[in-house]
Amino acid sequence: MRLPTRLLRRRLDSNKGDFGRIFILAGSARYAGAASLCSWAAIRSGAGLVTLGIPESINNAIIKIKPGEVMTFPLPGTKDGSLNTVAYKKIKDFSFDVDVLVVGPGLTQNKSTQKLIKKIIAGIRKPIIIDADGLNALCGSLSLLRRSRRAAGDIRILTPHPGEMARLLGLSVKKVQENRKAIAMDFARKYGIVLVLKGNKTVVSDYLGNVYINKSGNPGMATAGSGDVLTGIVAGFLGQGLGAFEAAKFAVYLHGVAGDMAAEEKTQISLIASDIIDKIPSAIKKIKSLPA
16 A cells, blocks of 8 residues: 555655644653654654643653654643643643644543543644543543534544443453444444554444455564554654545554564564664555555
8 A cells, every 4th residue: 555645756846844743642750752752753653843742840841752853842741740730721722723632641540641632632623633641631521622613724633442442332352353344334334433443453443334454564663652653653644645544544554564564573572663664764665655
């Protein structure tokens, strides 16, 4: 499967603003790495500008591990180093100047943070990718997805693994795994979103009934941070102008190809999330050379 021309060709008079301003709300005192991995993947996937919205208490730590090209936007935090609800106004004001918002990686389940996440999902009119603790905040509050559907440009992309999907629906993981395609399609249609149900043969579905079953990737990618990398790639592709379903579909495929290349070099046993990021350029080159 070849990447869309929109990603592979750039006008000579392009500027960084043409390729997406991404605002990633991620990280906490315990999970600073999630923010770093997500931002690395977004900018390596072609995003023009990436800003990390992080608790101010971990700003210095994040600066040491994030890409130098990624900016930080320190925000009010809780005592345990996660984002505080009072950060909402700053986040909303800043969001007017961005194209894509990411919510979730490493944010924790702190009550104040979870309240903030809900306010963002319900109140900010931007495309939002919801992952990890962003998904946890939606448990019991799925109606927020319906209320946030104000226009096509306000699409929400959810990226749960089977355990998170099971929690969202109140089902067992076994039930989810036995009905992956049907569950993904029904959920996407019911809530008007794009769903990426991760795992072996990741399922991507949208509210219009489009569905894609991925075949790239390997078991070595079942490692901490791999999902943060995928979220960053989705954000990067969405910021470059792909539609929500296309951005998710091609991100999942590229993520898998990069993971396969990393596993070939490092072995599945030794593969870690940052290895996937390192292989993104090679994976793009490989996909670029495929016949249309």
